[in-house]
Amino acid sequence: xxxxxxxxxxxxxxxxxxxxxxxHPYLKTPNINRLAKEGTDFHRFTVASGVCSPSRTAVMTGxxxxxxxxxxxxxxxxQNEKRNMPDxxxxxxxxxxxxxxxxxYATAHFGKWHLSNDMIxxxxxxxxxxxDLYGAFNxxxxxxPVHEDAQHTIAFMEKCAANQQPFFINLWVHEPHTPFHxxxxxxxxxxxxxxxxxxxxxVISHADDRIGEVLDALDRLKLADDTLVIFSSDNGPARSSRxxxxxxxxxxxxxxxxxxxxxxxxxxxxxxxxxxxxxxGINVPFIARWPGKIAANSxxxxxxxxxxxxxxxxxxxxxxxxxxxxQPDGVSHVATLQxxxxxxxxxxxxxxxxxxxxxxxxxxHHWAGFVIVxxxxxxxxxxxxxxxxxxNLQADPLEKHDLSSKQSQVVDKLRAKLDEWxxxxxxxxxxxxxxxxxxxxxx
Numbered sequence: 108x109x110x111x112x113x114x115x116x117x118x119x120x121x122x123x124x125x126x127x128x129x130x131h132p133y134l135k136t137p138n139i140n141r142l143a144k145e146g147t148d149f150h151r152f153t154v155a156s157g158v159c160s161p162s163r164t165a166v167m168t169g170x171x172x173x174x175x176x177x178x179x180x181x182x183x184x185x186q187n188e189k190r191n192m193p194d195x196x197x198x199x200x201x202x203x204x205x206x207x208x209x210x211x212y213a214t215a216h217f218g219k220w221h222l223s224n225d226m227i228x229x230x231x232x233x234x235x236x237x238x239d240l241y242g243a244f245n246x247x248x249x250x251x252p253v254h255e256d257a258q259h260t261i262a263f264m265e266k267c268a269a270n271q272q273p274f275f276i277n278l279w280v281h282e283p284h285t286p287f288h289x290x291x292x293x294x295x296x297x298x299x300x301x302x303x304x305x306x307x308x309x310v311i312s313h314a315d316d317r318i319g320e321v322l323d324a325l326d327r328l329k330l331a332d333d334t335l336v337i338f339s340s341d342n343g344p345a346r347s348s349r350x351x352x353x354x355x356x357x358x359x360x361x362x363x364x365x366x367x368x369x370x371x372x373x374x375x376x377x378x379x380x381x382x383x384x385x386x387x388g389i390n391v392p393f394i395a396r397w398p399g400k401i402a403a404n405s406x407x408x409x410x411x412x413x414x415x416x417x418x419x420x421x422x423x424x425x426x427x428x429x430x431x432x433x434q435p436d437g438v439s440h441v442a443t444l445q446x447x448x449x450x451x452x453x454x455x456x457x458x459x460x461x462x463x464x465x466x467x468x469x470x471x472h473h474w475a476g477f478v479i480v481x482x483x484x485x486x487x488x489x490x491x492x493x494x495x496x497x498x499n500l501q502a503d504p505l506e507k508h509d510l511s512s513k514q515s516q517v518v519d520k521l522r523a524k525l526d527e528w529x530x531x532x533x534x535x536x537x538x539x540x541x542x543x544x545x546x547x548x549x550x
Contacts, residue, residue: 110425111397112267112334113207113275114260115417116318117166119159119219119284122344123391124375125311131373133300134311138319139338139394143404146336146396147444150408151504153480154342155415157381157388157460159221160196162341162414163279167222167236168200169418169435173459175200176536181224184544190461193540195223198235201433203418205237207275210427214238215263218256218279220246225360227542244281244360253281253288253361257317261324268328275421278321282314283307283372285345286356286364303353306369332398335424335444339414340391344372346380348469376505379472384458384487385506387472395444402446409450410443411480420444450501455481457528464489479525486511486521495522 123129127136128143155165160180161172172178176192187194204214216233220243223230232248233241242251242259251259260278267274281288293309293316300308318338325331345367353368374380377387393412395401415437422429423439436454443449458478466474476490483501488494497511497518511518 109333110211110273111400112264112273112330113212113421113424114321114334114336115166115275115277115421116321116336116338117163117218117277117279118314118338118340118392119279119281120342120345120370120372120381121283121311121340121392122372122374122380123377123387124373125283125344126392128394129375129392133297133304134308136311136315138315138322139392141319141322142336142338142394142396145398145403146394146401147403147405147407147446149393149395149410149412150406151410151500152339152391152393152412153386153389153414153456154340154391155389155413155456156458157342157379157383159341161460163222164196165414166417167196167202167204169203169415169437170200171415171436171457171459173457173532174436176533178459178461181221181227183224183226184542188545191535193536193538194227194542194545195230195540196236197538197540198231199538201430202237203421204275204277206418206422206427206429207425208237208239210422210425211273212425213263213267213270213272213274214240214276215260215274216241216243216277216279217251217259217263218242218253218277219244219281219284220279223247225250227544229542229544250360254290254313254317256280257320260321264321264324264328264330268330273425275425280314280317281361282310283344283370285366285370286358286361287353287366287369288361288364303369304371306353306365307371335395335397335401337393337395339393342381343374343377343383343388343391344380345370346372348467378506382460382462383470383473384460384462384475384478385472386504389458390504397444401444405446407443407448409448410440411450411452411456412440412443413437413456415456416440451482452480455479455524455528457525459532462490464491464494477525477529479521479528481521481524484517484521486518486525488522488525492522497521
């Protein structure tokens with residue numbers, strides 16, 4: 108099999124239902140729809156967290172983010188320290204871009220980073236993680252304007268095409284995360300909508316157009332048949348816990364834009380939103396196109412694919428060797444991408460996140476602190492383990508029927524596996540992953 112170019116488009120807070128091809132009432136997303144028409148739409152893909160930084164850690168490392176004590180988003184140093192987190196993902200970890208670089212790929216990252224934070228000036232730059240070139244925000248150093256991601260991607264593709272070198276690009280778009288950086292052209296497209304929906308639709312449409320620019324460039328460079336393109340999202344859609352009007356806000360990495368009142372993402376019936384470990388927070392779009400290798404205009408609603416599977420999958424496609432001392436949490440899904448349905452997994456999946464029990468009335472599906480998925484069973488438990496719910500995802504993908512009282516043996520079996528996994532996790536972060544700012548904090 109020839110080595111494909113790989114473009115991994117990772118959106119930010121893009122809900123499962125926020126696509127025209129998933130039936131959204133007013134979001135048309137013609138370019139992402141094109142990917143679905145020319146590729147396969149995998150309905151059961153899940154990310155490894157309900158929030159940004161740990162979700163991205165899983166993509167980069169092929170590991171559950173709890174192995175690095177990355178359970179939440181990277182923030183100010185005192186907040187990271189208070190939450191028993193490092194200040195950045197270690198560049199010394201086994202990393203997807205470095206493995207592909209070693210396999211002969213030109214590697215680049217354009218868009219959001221958030222494997223550290225722009226407020227931590229001594230954090231490693233993305234270039235320390237195995238990239239030949241980057242333009243990013245939510246990182247140390249200069250912040251790339253959010254709308255320049257596609258133009259940098261296309262320029263890198265053109266250079267690689269001229270050099271006849273395979274490439275790997277992480278294109279991590281900002282949309283639809285707050286602040287919403289609206290542009291008049293896109294607001295005008297949705298002038299008949301109420302203001303919050305207009306804001307949301309305009310940034311989604313702008314992102315979809317930039318994705319279209321990348322797809323058009325692949326066609327122009329005659330690279331489409333040789334390129335695997337994947338569109339996904341780092342977690343489910345954000346929502347305010349109470350009704351609020353859109354107000355201007357300022358972000359140190361991306362500038363001024365509209366706030367959480369414009370967050371109108373939907374999950375198409377999945378419980379919970381961003382930060383939840385119910386399916387609304389972790390079951391996100393995953394559309395893959397590779398003409399002639401991945402079936403066109405197809406839907407796979409059976410195969411369980413996780414973000415931790417991307418590293419072994421991409422490495423198999425690229426002919427990249429995994430280090431002997433590296434044990435991925437994921438499995439390769441090359442055969443799944445090519446049409447072999449995989450409803451069963453050889454390895455269970457695990458999640459850990461900070462969550463409050465009992466649940467708050469305004470966030471009823473955001474209480475689970477630990478989760479295991481093993482085959483078609485999903486067990487969610489509170490942080491202290493005193494409350495648990497069990498779902499059969501194959502029969503009940505929207506998690507409507509808690510079976511914990513009827514399937515006590517299954518609950519006990521999954522609890523045992525979950526406890527065994529917890530015992531493998533480090534108590535604290537380790538390595539060169541702490542800012543010098545920590546020494547300045549009052550004790």
